[in-house]
Amino acid sequence: MDKQNHNINIPGDTPTSEYTVPETNFEVSDLFELDDWIDEDPAFVESGEPQNPGYAANEVFMSSGSSSVYHEGDSTTGGGSRREKKELNELEKVAFKTKSEIEILDDGFKWRKYGKKMVKNSPNPRNYYKCSVEGCSVKKRVERDREDPRYVVTTYEGIHNHQGPQL
DNA sequence: CGGATTTGACCGGCGC
DNA sequence: GCGCCGGTCAAATCCG
Numbered sequence: 315m316d317k318q319n320h321n322i323n324i325p326g327d328t329p330t331s332e333y334t335v336p337e338t339n340f341e342v343s344d345l346f347e348l349d350d351w352i353d354e355d356p357a358f359v360e361s362g363e364p365q366n367p368g369y370a371a372n373e374v375f376m377s378s379g380s381s382s383v384y385h386e387g388d389s390t391t392g393g394g395s396r397r398e399k400k401e402l403n404e405l406e407k408v409a410f411k412t413k414s415e416i417e418i419l420d421d422g423f424k425w426r427k428y429g430k431k432m433v434k435n436s437p438n439p440r441n442y443y444k445c446s447v448e449g450c451s452v453k454k455r456v457e458r459d460r461e462d463p464r465y466v467v468t469t470y471e472g473i474h475n476h477q478g479p480q481l
Numbered sequence: 482c483g484g485a486t487t488t489g490a491c492c493g494g495c496g497c
Numbered sequence: 498g499c500g501c502c503g504g505t506c507a508a509a510t511c512c513g
Binding site for chain 1: 502
């Protein structure tokens with residue numbers, strides 16, 4: 315499909331065909347294992363974006379909170395009750411705004427796309443990914459910014475049951 | 482051959 | 498009660 319054609323020219327980065335995945339690229343669960351969503355964690359922006367050779371993202375902004383990303387469809391639809399916070403004892407929600415032309419951001423984990431939906435608020439489709447690792451119920455939601463198509467919003471949901479894809 | 486990816490349809494929840 | 502929206506699953510297909 316298009317995966318073979320991911321040879322997009324990235325300014326400032328060289329999209330080689332090799333996915334150089336060192337060990338731990340994004341320790342989302344580790345950095346966001348807080349009780350609640352963090353408002354702003356500048357520390358993550360610095361340590362959360364190490365030297366990623368196989369990365370095409372120039373800038374990575376982290377946005378979390380019920381007033382940033384979720385305000386979009388939660389203010390009216392699910393605004394009635396935040397049921398997530400209750401049962402989602404171990405469910406973390408983190409939204410990343412990555413400046414990249416490609417949505418195939420490889421974080422080192424294996425994701426299996428299980429759905430694509432078009433949101434009314436965005437002319438762009440929303441992709442749903444799930445961790446391929448058995449026992450891992452981590453879900454990933456990837457969609458382009460409504461106002462900035464060059465930005466990709468990646469929302470992680472849940473924590474990996476395994477330490478990594480290549481432990 | 483296996484695994485991954487695709488699109489469509491279905492379902493559940495909430496809103497009015 | 499119906500409609501709308503978002504989310505998930507399933508089957509089919511294709512690639513490596």
